[in-house]
Amino acid sequence: MRTSPRRIGLLGGITWHSTLVYETLLHEGVAETLPGRTADLVIRHYDFGAIAAAQEAGEWDGLAATFGRDARWLVDGGAEAILICANTMHVIADEVEAAAQVPVINVIDETAAAIRAAGLSTVALLGTGFTMRMPFYRERLAAGGVEALVPDEPRLAEVHSLIYDKLARGVVEDEGRALTRKATAELVARGAGGVIAGCTEIPMVMTAEDVDVPYFDALALHAQAAVRFALED
Template sequence: MRKLGLIGGMSWISTQTYYRQINRLVQKQLGPVASPPLLLETLDFRDHYDLREDAQWEQSSKELSETAKRLEDGGSTAILITSNVMHKVYEDVAAAVSVPVIHIADCVGKKMAADKIERATLLGKKSVMTEGFFRKMLVAHGVDLMPPDAEAAEQLDRIITAELKLGKATRDAERALKTIITVNEQQGAKAIILACTELEQVVDIDANVLPIYDTTRIHCEAAADWILTED
């Protein structure tokens, strides 16, 4: 198996999800006692929690890039950023290393294109829903994204930041997500892109009114494929 590097800690909730899912995917192929060679460095989430100014993003980008270099030096043959939001600095991180950095939205776009899903709603942190760094990658694969709803973006930002990233999954959050998904179905969405790792705590990915494209699950599948592919 090929060694994979993970940049984690944003949040620890998402990091454990990546670790668990990648291990289970590898075990599904190689048996219940198999465990993939993973190199994990977790960052202090306080330094990447609420970035607003350009200078803050530049510092965060520098730290992720330095982490990626250490993972490469440790023998990682590819790297994952275990956060949707932090793919905002993807290009800087990818430029800092000579090994591939597997882009989460690229993986999702490829899968949706293969499934011929054209009209979808993107749900996640406000920056993921509204800024171009994530949306443009999906659009490049032919995915027609519905315009972001400003009110839903604010609501989701609050739920994710104040509750889910702290491991607090409430019934109110479950009801809020169910309502948002139902409204989007009524407005013509053919699929939901769940672009926040922590949202799995309040959304039943496998039993919903619309197909759910969980970016974390798809990213982990790409990671397992990489690990299991022979050089």
């Protein structure tokens, strides 16, 4: 075990609420193993409004170029691995890793590993409309032996709206809690044995205490993997 943590680069601000949770979990995780020490981080924090507009316009190539350039900047600042602090932006994870030339710790891989360890193969996936509609997340889970079920329309659109119109702005309401629980219950009825909180804002309205099936907090699993990387020999 190392006596000082490796430096981790965060591509954050997607949203700022979740980036603060990442930072907290990383610091706490390092301190738990190395009392008196905290995580060694370098951070590129984005204006979420600009990111959201680019996502809506489908400017994924431009986002990949920006994130790749910024990841390289973090590496120049000493980062030995990169965390993309958002599930949706893992659509460009391979491009970011190619640009950075250091590992991008992938939230999908870490989530799939936790699901397999729990003995499950089919789970519900709640996230942004991009995460649920685009194939990248479900295909990478499938490569890890996990099938993900997503809501049908219009429920899918309702979850997406909850994330961008409410949670990304820090607005947490009972209606959001009811929606995520209802969406999860519908997917469990279709055969899901657990649920992935596949957006870093979902835990704002749904935690393990709110569901009757295994709950996989992708953000927490991602942060745990980063702590392991920071501390391993």
